[in-house]
Amino acid sequence: MADASGPGQAAAMLGSVPLFSSLSKPQVRRIAETAKERSYKAGDVIVRHGEKGIGFYLVLAGEAKVERAGQLVATLGPGQFFGEMALLDEQPRSADVRAGSAVRCLVLSAWEFWAAVGDEPEVLRTLLKETVRRIRTDKAALSE
Numbered sequence: 001m002a003d004a005s006g007p008g009q010a011a012a013m014l015g016s017v018p019l020f021s022s023l024s025k026p027q028v029r030r031i032a033e034t035a036k037e038r039s040y041k042a043g044d045v046i047v048r049h050g051e052k053g054i055g056f057y058l059v060l061a062g063e064a065k066v067e068r069a070g071q072l073v074a075t076l077g078p079g080q081f082f083g084e085m086a087l088l089d090e091q092p093r094s095a096d097v098r099a100g101s102a103v104r105c106l107v108l109s110a111w112e113f114w115a116a117v118g119d120e121p122e123v124l125r126t127l128l129k130e131t132v133r134r135i136r137t138d139k140a141a142l143s144e
């Protein structure tokens, strides 16, 4: 997926994000209007393992590195998301997420996220499917 290169492009890009593909254009526009755009420099820690966090992050541009105990777990690019685990179980962050390059994200608070998609079964199903995949990957890595 191509990078979004300006704040005005966030809404257009959201429409092509697989997680939100079942939403109508007005719903996507509302999310783009509600969410805050945040920029990070390469090396910045975006979310920190063990911290309490309530934000849901969608990568608009750049590469976000998921790390645990200094080990790279995954690299997330435009259209991919992170921060869903703490949002779902209201527990501390399960990993660090660090900017591997200049990164721009769209950030939704838990409240904004649930208001936008809490009643959208297809979005929740996609979110859960990816979350379970991540937990399985992490578990497999732990038992290696």
Ligand code: CMP
Residues within 6 Å of the ligand: 047, 053, 066, 073, 074, 081, 082, 083, 084, 085, 086, 087, 092, 093, 094, 095, 096, 097, 133, 134, 135, 137, 138
């Ligand atoms: P959360 O626990 O809120 O904060 C750290 C985030 O890293 C986590 O949510 C997921 O979004 C992300 N994460 C954890 N494990 C993986 C994985 N195996 N693949 C991709 N992302 C992951």
